[in-house]
Amino acid sequence: MSRGWNAYRRNRRGLIGLIVLIAFGVIAVLSPLLVPPDSLDPSSATGTPNSPPTAGYPLGTDSFGRSVLSLLIVGTRVSLTVGLAATAAAVFIGATFGLLSGYYGGTAIDRVLGALIDWFLVIPWLVLAIVMAAILGPTLLNVIIVIAVTSWALTARVVRAQTLSVRELPFVERARALGARDTTILTRHVVPSVFPVIFAQAVLTVAIAILSETTLSILGLGDPTSVSWGRTIEEAFSGGAMANGYWWWIVPPGLAVVCVTLAFTLCGYALEEVLDPRLRD
Amino acid sequence: MSLTFLARKVGWALLTLWFILSVNFFLFRIMPGDPVALLARSQRLSPEALARQRELFGLDQPIPQQYLTYLSETLTGNLGVSILSGREVMSMVADRMWPTILLVGLGTLIAAVVGVMLGMRAGWRRGSGIDNGSLYGSLLLYATPEGWLGMMLLILFAGALGWFPAGGYSSAESGGGVGDVTSHLALPVLTLALGYVGQFFIVMRASMIDVKSQDYIRLARAKGLADPVVRRRHAAPNAILPTITLVVLSFGFVLGGAIVIETVFSWPGLGLLTYQAIQTLDYPVLQAVFLLSSGAVIVANLIADIAYGLLDPRVEQI
Numbered sequence: 001m002s003r004g005w006n007a008y009r010r011n012r013r014g015l016i017g018l019i020v021l022i023a024f025g026v027i028a029v030l031s032p033l034l035v036p037p038d039s040l041d042p043s044s045a046t047g048t049p050n051s052p053p054t055a056g057y058p059l060g061t062d063s064f065g066r067s068v069l070s071l072l073i074v075g076t077r078v079s080l081t082v083g084l085a086a087t088a089a090a091v092f093i094g095a096t097f098g099l100l101s102g103y104y105g106g107t108a109i110d111r112v113l114g115a116l117i118d119w120f121l122v123i124p125w126l127v128l129a130i131v132m133a134a135i136l137g138p139t140l141l142n143v144i145i146v147i148a149v150t151s152w153a154l155t156a157r158v159v160r161a162q163t164l165s166v167r168e169l170p171f172v173e174r175a176r177a178l179g180a181r182d183t184t185i186l187t188r189h190v191v192p193s194v195f196p197v198i199f200a201q202a203v204l205t206v207a208i209a210i211l212s213e214t215t216l217s218i219l220g221l222g223d224p225t226s227v228s229w230g231r232t233i234e235e236a237f238s239g240g241a242m243a244n245g246y247w248w249w250i251v252p253p254g255l256a257v258v259c260v261t262l263a264f265t266l267c268g269y270a271l272e273e274v275l276d277p278r279l280r281d
Numbered sequence: 282m283s284l285t286f287l288a289r290k291v292g293w294a295l296l297t298l299w300f301i302l303s304v305n306f307f308l309f310r311i312m313p314g315d316p317v318a319l320l321a322r323s324q325r326l327s328p329e330a331l332a333r334q335r336e337l338f339g340l341d342q343p344i345p346q347q348y349l350t351y352l353s354e355t356l357t358g359n360l361g362v363s364i365l366s367g368r369e370v371m372s373m374v375a376d377r378m379w380p381t382i383l384l385v386g387l388g389t390l391i392a393a394v395v396g397v398m399l400g401m402r403a404g405w406r407r408g409s410g411i412d413n414g415s416l417y418g419s420l421l422l423y424a425t426p427e428g429w430l431g432m433m434l435l436i437l438f439a440g441a442l443g444w445f446p447a448g449g450y451s452s453a454e455s456g457g458g459v460g461d462v463t464s465h466l467a468l469p470v471l472t473l474a475l476g477y478v479g480q481f482f483i484v485m486r487a488s489m490i491d492v493k494s495q496d497y498i499r500l501a502r503a504k505g506l507a508d509p510v511v512r513r514r515h516a517a518p519n520a521i522l523p524t525i526t527l528v529v530l531s532f533g534f535v536l537g538g539a540i541v542i543e544t545v546f547s548w549p550g551l552g553l554l555t556y557q558a559i560q561t562l563d564y565p566v567l568q569a570v571f572l573l574s575s576g577a578v579i580v581a582n583l584i585a586d587i588a589y590g591l592l593d594p595r596v597e598q599i
Binding site: 118119122123124125126127128130131132133134135207211214215218219220221230233237242243245247250251253254257258259261262265266 | 297300301304308309420421423424425426427428429430432433435436440441447534536537538540541544545555556559560562564567568570571574575578579582
């Protein structure tokens with residue numbers, strides 16, 4: 001474990017990503033303290049609507065008079081929560097399918113599960129997401145479900161490939177020769193070996209999940225009552241930010257998404273490089 | 282190319298297509314509320330009108346019967362009638378298809394050309410300025426939501442600088458000639474190309490790195506050939522195989538890929554049609570888009586598989 005951390009520490013890009021993530025994580029956790037919840041109520045906002053950054057409102061105000069900085073801080077918590085929750089679900093499903101499909105590779109189980117994975121990879125994610133979101137309705141939980149359903153297959157494929165190769169390793173053969181049951185082999189030998197790959201995939205999936213949530217919100221399929229960064233972008237777009245040049249409203253939330261997504265991606269790649277030294281550039 | 286290889290690939294594609302058709306059918310029926318309930322949510326209809334709608338959509342028949350009807354209708358090109366406009370979905374889709382093909386085709390082409398050229402040079406000289414710069418650029422673009430990127434380009438080039446119009450297909454005054462459409466096309470195509478260029482770059486770079494370590498490259502160098510010649514004449518043609526596959530696959534995402542961009546730029550294609558169908562819960566249109574976009578991906582996968590089989594004789598065993 002500490003050996004892994006030492007290797008990770010030497011990866012500069014991974015460290016930058018980690019620091020950025022910790023910073024955003026702190027903001028997300030502290031957000032109820034930094035921004036009192038009722039200051040986001042559109043009807044009770046006190047600032048002049050659509051005004052550029054001033055001392056009192058460092059990022060200006062939106063069309064309701066709310067501080068864009070407050071929106072950004074609350075958005076940190078919402079976007080990160082959705083990203084992590086959707087990823088947890090997607091990786092759980094994907095890893096399970098991938099492990100089973102890979103462990104029983106070549107048999108009927110693999111044929112069925114593998115086909116399922118391939119089929120889900122064929123469906124364009126945004127179209128499936130739109131259809132599901134349109135039918136399920138715009139709530140935060142539904143967004144999480146939709147993202148999980150459209151992203152599990154990628155993890156499944158990677159985990160399956162890794163499981164296939166782990167299966168051939170000597171210690172697995174030995175366990176089987178000693179008569180261990182499949183479930184024992186899976187839980188005690190295969191999963192611990194595959195786990196680092198699952199973890200790296202999970203980190204990369206969070207980036208995808210955050211981008212997905214942003215895109216869905218921009219299309220108006222997000223939860224209208226929650227203030228994610230994507231939602232703020234959508235409000236700015238339909239609130240005339242582009243026609244009237246309210247750059248302070250529409251630029252910062254996008255930059256926030258870029259920063260966090262980049263951070264998760266850098267960490268994910270760093271983890272992959274730590275796990276497989278052949279990948280190091 | 283062996284017949285069994287071809288037959289197996291086509292068979293798999295057809296099976297996947299059937300799976301997509303079935304998912305399409307059941308998706309709208311196992312979700313909470315049946316399609317008519319969706320209708321009732323968005324428009325107010327009397328109980329008799331609702332019952333008539335049920336009959337119209339064949340919802341009063343048993344499910345297996347509906348399924349067979351759905352299959353036969355879809356395969357003969359009857360994609361239903363739009364709830365919002367009352368027009369046949371097939372003709373609505375046909376109307377909007379060309380702008381999307383134009384946008385996505387051009388954007389993917391530009392992204393592929395730029396990505397391949399950059400990837401070729403970057404893979405050839407790992408760790409150089411062009412390599413690092415392009416890598417970071419790709420990473421940055423990957424992390425940028427394309428909808429927001431389009432908005433940024435709009436603000437900068439259409440709003441602040443005024444070089445391009447702010448959306449739509451053509452302007453009323455200019456009459457829709459080639460030049461007019463091109464100026465409306467420029468920013469959406471740029472946004473799309475920026476979104477795709479990263480993946481072409483990375484794939485080309487990776488396979489270039491692979492190829493560079495091969496023996497025939499060492500031989501070419503030992504023969505005394507100049508570096509650019511080795512790169513262009515010996516390395517690149519071999520390295521480009523995976524990229525060709527990727528290009529074909531990207532065209533498969535023709536329909537799904539343009540939704541956000543068309544919405545931001547009000548580009549009148551299938552993507553904008555989808556967005557409008559979301560607003561009004563026009564489920565026959567949504568169903569058609571789901572079917573067409575998945576179908577396009579399946580066909581693209583099939584073409585890519587066959588093309589790769591033709592170009593690389595080692596592939597037959599898969």
